[in-house]
Amino acid sequence: xxxxxxxxxxxxxxxxxxxxxxxxxxxxxxxxxxxxxxxxxxxxxxxxxxxxxxxxxxxxxxxxxxxxxxxxxxxxxxxxxxxxxxxxxxxxxxxxxxxxxxxxxxxxxxxxxxxxxxxxxxxxxxxxxxxxxxxxxxxxxxxxxxxxxxxxxxxxxxxxxxxxxxxxxxxxxxxxxxxxxxxxxxxxxx
Amino acid sequence: xxxxxxxxxxxxxxxxxxxxxxxxxxxxxxxxxxxxxxxxxxxxxxxxxxxxxxxxxxxxxxxxxxxxxxxxxxxxxxxxxxxxxxxxxxxxxxxxxxxxxxxxxxxxxxxxxxxxxxxxxxxxxxxxxxxxxxxxxxxxxxxxxxxxxxxxxxxxxxxxxxxxxxxxxxxxxxxxxxxxxxxxxxxxxxxxxxxxxxxxxxxxxxxxxxxxxxxxxxxxxxxxxxxxxxxxxxxxxxxxxxxxxxxxxxxxxxxxxxxxxxxxxxxxxxxxxxxxxxxxxxxxxxxx
Numbered sequence: 045x046x047x048x049x050x051x052x053x054x055x056x057x058x059x060x061x062x063x064x065x066x067x068x069x070x071x072x073x074x075x076x077x078x079x080x081x082x083x084x085x086x087x088x089x090x091x092x093x094x095x096x097x098x099x100x101x102x103x104x105x106x107x108x109x110x111x112x113x114x115x116x117x118x119x120x121x122x123x124x125x126x127x128x129x130x131x132x133x134x135x136x137x138x139x140x141x142x143x144x145x146x147x148x149x150x151x152x153x154x155x156x157x158x159x160x161x162x163x164x165x166x167x168x169x170x171x172x173x174x175x176x177x178x179x180x181x182x183x184x185x186x187x188x189x190x191x192x193x194x195x196x197x198x199x200x201x202x203x204x205x206x207x208x209x210x211x212x213x214x215x216x217x218x219x220x221x222x223x224x225x226x227x228x229x230x231x232x233x234x
Numbered sequence: 235x236x237x238x239x240x241x242x243x244x245x246x247x248x249x250x251x252x253x254x255x256x257x258x259x260x261x262x263x264x265x266x267x268x269x270x271x272x273x274x275x276x277x278x279x280x281x282x283x284x285x286x287x288x289x290x291x292x293x294x295x296x297x298x299x300x301x302x303x304x305x306x307x308x309x310x311x312x313x314x315x316x317x318x319x320x321x322x323x324x325x326x327x328x329x330x331x332x333x334x335x336x337x338x339x340x341x342x343x344x345x346x347x348x349x350x351x352x353x354x355x356x357x358x359x360x361x362x363x364x365x366x367x368x369x370x371x372x373x374x375x376x377x378x379x380x381x382x383x384x385x386x387x388x389x390x391x392x393x394x395x396x397x398x399x400x401x402x403x404x405x406x407x408x409x410x411x412x413x414x415x416x417x418x419x420x421x422x423x424x425x426x427x428x429x430x431x432x433x434x435x436x437x438x439x440x441x442x443x444x445x446x447x448x449x450x451x452x453x454x455x456x457x458x459x460x461x462x463x464x465x466x467x468x469x470x471x472x473x474x475x476x477x478x479x480x481x482x483x484x485x486x487x488x489x490x491x492x493x494x495x496x497x498x499x500x501x502x503x504x505x506x507x508x509x510x511x512x513x514x515x516x517x518x519x520x521x522x
Contacts, residue, residue, distance in 0.1 A: 052247065052484075053247070053484050054246075054247045054248045054266075054268060054484060055244060055246060055247060055248070056243045056244050056246060057246065057247060058246070059243065075484060075485065076488075090243075090244045091244050091245075091246070091247070091248065091268065092244070092245075092248065092268045092269075092304050092305075094263060094266070094303060094304060095248055095266045095267070095268050095304075095480070098264075098265070098266040098477075098480070099266060099480070099481070099484055102477075102481065103481075103491075122244075123244075134303075135303055149303055150303060153325075154299075154305070154306075154325050154326075154327050155237075155238075155241050155305065155325075155326075155327040155328065155351060155352065156322070156325045156327075156350060156351065158237045158240070158241065159237070160235070160237060175235055175237060175240050177237060177240045177241055177244060178241070178244075178305065178327070213235075213240065216235035216239075216240050216243060217235055
């Protein structure tokens with residue numbers, strides 16, 4: 045079995061590695077084109093999307109990353125979700141556009157407005173412990189996007205085919221259920 | 235998870251740059267900085283000009299905050315609770331209780347647990363780091379020697395913290411009480427760090443980073459991110475140097491990338507040899 049990759053250009057990489065290893069999966073940092081050969085699915089972690097974007101372009105990783113995300117299970121967390129969204133605003137920026145979602149950066153405000161809460165999802169019996177840290181707002185742009193959890197009337201956990209997006213973090217908590225769900229995602233046959 | 239440490243985790247593997255105006259903030263953001271530190275004078279100028287260094291004018295901080303989409307940090311004097319309250323009222327993302335400014339309290343650092351805004355504090359050794367964490371710091375950075383463009387003190391502090399962490403994780407449970415007394419922190423914190431072998435908050439580097447190679451060096455020694463003060467905007471080509479330091483911070487373990495990004499950057503900031511810096515003007519001695 046190939047490893048799970050975590051895009052490691054910048055951001056919250058180590059906590060995902062820890063969770064995945066606790067689930068018995070090998071996890072590796074991805075920051076070079078050849079790293080994609082070693083992995084069968086990828087997490088784009090939280091951090092600063094503008095930083096990651098600049099490094100993707102600078103080191104010619106934009107296209108290899110995009111083609112991986114189009115063909116394999118991918119989970120974008122917070123900044124990672126912004127990178128994957130079809131459209132980004134406030135301010136607008138380039139994105140990989142592999143999922144039909146609109147991302148509104150820093151929608152929930154700056155750090156003073158960051159919060160932890162419980163989020164109910166159709167995936168699980170019990171709510172998830174969710175950290176919203178300078179979080180974006182994510183809105184579906186097509187009916188192919190399934191909203192798996194809402195908070196305050198907004199979609200916060202979404203899936204389209206093999207791509208999962210969350211505006212919140214679970215990797216800083218001891219709850220591993222969302223990682224387990226991500227590991228179970230498969231690419232639908234065309 | 236404490237959300238204050240949560241944001242510190244998001245800043246990992248990145249570069250935080252000192253900026254003194256909107257134009258510099260935009261250059262930093264465009265170069266890929268994960269955050270900017272808004273201040274009126276970079277450490278090299280504070281050092282040169284002397285006088286009491288205080289929190290910057292809130293209006294200048296607000297202008298910078300309005301001009302970028304990345305987090306904005308600002309500095310308060312050690313122990314200056316009111317300056318920290320003012321920054322929190324602005325809605326700043328991170329507060330640096332910094333030895334670069336003139337200390338306001340000779341006995342106490344700020345009780346950082348009473349703030350919702352996360353704090354970063356400098357440390358030269360493990361005891362100092364743990365005392366700051368016990369006061370509520372969400373992030374630790376080496377003090378280094380700010381405004382010198384000389385990496386030697388940051389290297390010294392990073393190595394010191396790492397070797398003390400190793401010693402603590404190898405010590406016996408029966409020694410925890412005496413270590414807690416020595417470090418002046420609760421024994422529970424000693425136990426936690428002994429069991430995990432690492433600080434319970436991220437550990438960044440600051441003070442003297444002037445080149446991409448400096449950033450890579452301190453990353454190889456364990457720094458999870460890098461603060462760059464005077465190193466960017468006191469260089470000949472700030473934009474190029476800023477980009478190169480960001481790239482070197484990510485690819486710190488890839489010499490071929492370090493070579494490529496280090497080429498043709500122009501003159502780095504001048505810098506100060508430690509031997510010529512009198513003891514009384516060393517900023518790392520501030521705080522305890």
